[in-house]
Amino acid sequence: MKRFIKLLFIFSILSCVVIFFLLKSSIGPYFKMSFLNVGQGDATLIQVGLYTQILIDTGPNNITLSRLAEEMPFNDHSIEYIFISHPHADHIQGLLDILDVYNVGTVFMNPIVYESPIYAKLVEKLAYMNIIVRQFRAGSDLMIGDVSVHCLWPNVDELTPTDNPHDYMMILVVRYKKISALFPGDYELSGNLPELIRSHLDPVVIVKVPHQGSDGAIDSDILMRLSPDIAIIPVGPNKYGHPTRETLDLLHRSVRLVFRTDKDGTIRIVSQSDGSYGIMR
Numbered sequence: 429m430k431r432f433i434k435l436l437f438i439f440s441i442l443s444c445v446v447i448f449f450l451l452k453s454s455i456g457p458y459f460k461m462s463f464l465n466v467g468q469g470d471a472t473l474i475q476v477g478l479y480t481q482i483l484i485d486t487g488p489n490n491i492t493l494s495r496l497a498e499e500m501p502f503n504d505h506s507i508e509y510i511f512i513s514h515p516h517a518d519h520i521q522g523l524l525d526i527l528d529v530y531n532v533g534t535v536f537m538n539p540i541v542y543e544s545p546i547y548a549k550l551v552e553k554l555a556y557m558n559i560i561v562r563q564f565r566a567g568s569d570l571m572i573g574d575v576s577v578h579c580l581w582p583n584v585d586e587l588t589p590t591d592n593p594h595d596y597m598m599i600l601v602v603r604y605k606k607i608s609a610l611f612p613g614d615y616e617l618s619g620n621l622p623e624l625i626r627s628h629l630d631p632v633v634i635v636k637v638p639h640q641g642s643d644g645a646i647d648s649d650i651l652m653r654l655s656p657d658i659a660i661i662p663v664g665p666n667k668y669g670h671p672t673r674e675t676l677d678l679l680h681r682s683v684r685l686v687f688r689t690d691k692d693g694t695i696r697i698v699s700q701s702d703g704s705y706g707i708m709r
């Protein structure tokens with residue numbers, strides 16, 4: 429009898445250990461930031477815990493849906509928060525398809541007067557589907573557990589009609605424990621960058637390179653200020669020569685790890701809840 433109890437005890441301990449490791453592997457990392465390979469456009473999916481997703485920009489077409497399917501948990505059909513940096517097609521067009529497939533919680537998008545058939549269609553579709561749309565301006569914050577999304581720009585009260593929606597770019601900083609990432613949308617971080625943006629640029633671990641790494645996407649002053657460890661260029665086949673040699677050279681000189689989605693595919697930064705993080709491709 430004693431032997432039986434001893435065996436039962438050992439069996440229980442072993443079962444607990446196996447269950448612990450099974451649960452740990454199925455839960456995966458607590459925080460995952462995936463810079464999706466969506467071609468010539470931007471889309472970054474951030475997963476918090478098991479079932480909360482934040483999407484920053486939505487890519488240029490329905491390729492984003494395939495990329496999302498690769499990243500999303502198979503039984504999760506909701507994306508809780510979507511941020512739209514600005515209404516150019518390579519950042520918003522994917523959302524038209526996403527709305528057909530996923531339950532979308534809140535879309536953060538500033539109401540810019542901007543003439544474009546795709547933007548008009550999106551605004552109409554969001555209204556028709558009763559999706560919650562909120563503004564997100566300099567100083568706005570979204571907190572989900574230990575993850576924060578902070579807005580640096582636009583810092584104006586009135587958004588006036590514009591031919592260049594880049595003027596009202598939503599610039600975001602995402603933080604989780606040791607990870608911090610700057611999402612400047614397409615706002616070129618060079619030249620006459622308004623002091624209000626420049627003075628708020630603190631060092632980050634990751635910078636998403638603006639505007640597919642065009643000339644002037646980022647300059648050495650800003651890189652010094654940000655001192656990022658990782659730079660990620662979302663880019664696809666294009667006729668503009670993006671990313672340009674000049675920008676690539678500058679990044680390779682100043683940043684330890686430089687990735688581009690056309691060559692490296694989707695880049696994932698994963699972190700456990702203890703703050704340790706790594707890169708997965």
Ligand SMILES: [Zn+2]
Binds near residue numbers: 514516594
């Ligand atoms: Zn743009």
